[in-house]
Amino acid sequence: MSPPTMTTAAAATATAMAAGVLPRPRPHFLRRGILPSPASPLPFASRVSSAAPLLHRLPPPRFSLSPIPKTLSSPSHVPVRSLFTGIVEDVGTVRRIGPPPAPPSGGGGEAPGVDLEVETSTLLAGTQLGDSVAVDGACLTVAAIDAAASTLTFGVAPETLRRTSLGGRSAGDAVNLERALTPASRMGGHFVQGHVDGTGEIAAFRAEGDSLWVTVRAPPEILRLLVPKGFVAVDGASLTVVNVDEEGGWFDFMLVRYTQDNIVLPNKKVGDKVNLEADILGKYVEKLLAGRLEAMSKAQEREGNESGS
Numbered sequence: 001m002s003p004p005t006m007t008t009a010a011a012a013t014a015t016a017m018a019a020g021v022l023p024r025p026r027p028h029f030l031r032r033g034i035l036p037s038p039a040s041p042l043p044f045a046s047r048v049s050s051a052a053p054l055l056h057r058l059p060p061p062r063f064s065l066s067p068i069p070k071t072l073s074s075p076s077h078v079p080v081r082s083l084f085t086g087i088v089e090d091v092g093t094v095r096r097i098g099p100p101p102a103p104p105s106g107g108g109g110e111a112p113g114v115d116l117e118v119e120t121s122t123l124l125a126g127t128q129l130g131d132s133v134a135v136d137g138a139c140l141t142v143a144a145i146d147a148a149a150s151t152l153t154f155g156v157a158p159e160t161l162r163r164t165s166l167g168g169r170s171a172g173d174a175v176n177l178e179r180a181l182t183p184a185s186r187m188g189g190h191f192v193q194g195h196v197d198g199t200g201e202i203a204a205f206r207a208e209g210d211s212l213w214v215t216v217r218a219p220p221e222i223l224r225l226l227v228p229k230g231f232v233a234v235d236g237a238s239l240t241v242v243n244v245d246e247e248g249g250w251f252d253f254m255l256v257r258y259t260q261d262n263i264v265l266p267n268k269k270v271g272d273k274v275n276l277e278a279d280i281l282g283k284y285v286e287k288l289l290a291g292r293l294e295a296m297s298k299a300q301e302r303e304g305n306e307s308g309s
Contacts, residue, residue, distance in 0.1 A: 082132035082139050082180035084192040086231075086238020088263050090122035092135075094173045095151055097166075114156040116140070116166065121150050123177055132180040132194070136264070137236030137275040138164045139180075139194025164196045165235075165273040174264045176236045190231040190238050196275045197222050200234075202268055203250055212260055215252040218276055225278035225286060226251050233277040237263045
């Protein structure tokens with residue numbers, strides 16, 4: 001069978017398109033009305049089955065905190081597994097912190113890790129095993145859910161205890177809680193990874209009207225990443241930096257009334273530790289500039305050696 005012949009009209013259209021007189025048709029999947037409309041955001045729904053036992057436990061490992069470089073300029077790569085905004089969803093209450101319950105077999109070998117059990121009514125219905133939650137700014141993985149007690153249990157890694165203030169928590173302490181972002185979440189704060197850079201110390205509180213000034217002492221490696229009107233996460237809460245004094249070793253910010261009523265910080269005392277996470281953009285800029293300056297220094301050193309020989 002001979003191939004079908006092109007009609008005179010079709011041939012003329014093809015010739016016009018080839019000459020650039022007529023625009024080429026776009027692929028069908030780019031035409032208006034062909035692409036499906038984006039799915040509407042779904043509200044958090046309870047994923048705790050009423051038929052299942054009230055206590056759900058995720059088998060080890062009980063945490064997924066990425067390794068944190070020893071220095072902020074370390075070439076080690078810290079993968080972003082979860083992302084937060086620093087807008088605190090709920091203030092939970094620590095119910096227990098300590099070694100996890102012993103396995104039925106008794107076991108042995110390596111020393112057990114640390115479990116952090118937090119009571120929260122707000123986050124319980126929208127959370128399932130394996131989810132990431134920022135607890136005072138530290139990204140932890142939900143290892144157990146007790147619907148009857150309204151508690152979430154997190155496994156805490158040794159590095160987390162060294163890097164953050166969580167090791168100093170005890171039963172009855174309040175902690176800021178935020179679930180990781182979903183594609184439908186609003187970005188109300190800034191990019192927070194839940195990878196705490198270190199701790200600071202509350203130096204002063206000062207009221208101004210119904211707002212509250214807070215001054216925090218911080219180490220140099222964190223202060224150099226802070227800029228006035230930039231972002232910082234303090235115990236996981238996204239805050240705007242007002243002043244930075246690297247020589248004095250402090251920075252400050254102001255809390256409006258709403259923020260004071262919805263985070264833990266105003267209830268702390270002078271001298272208390274807080275978890276600090278600098279804006280990730282500052283870390284990238286610092287690393288890129290450090291690499292560039294190192295390359296320039298080596299190039300100048302080579303030129304000096306060549307000119308001297």
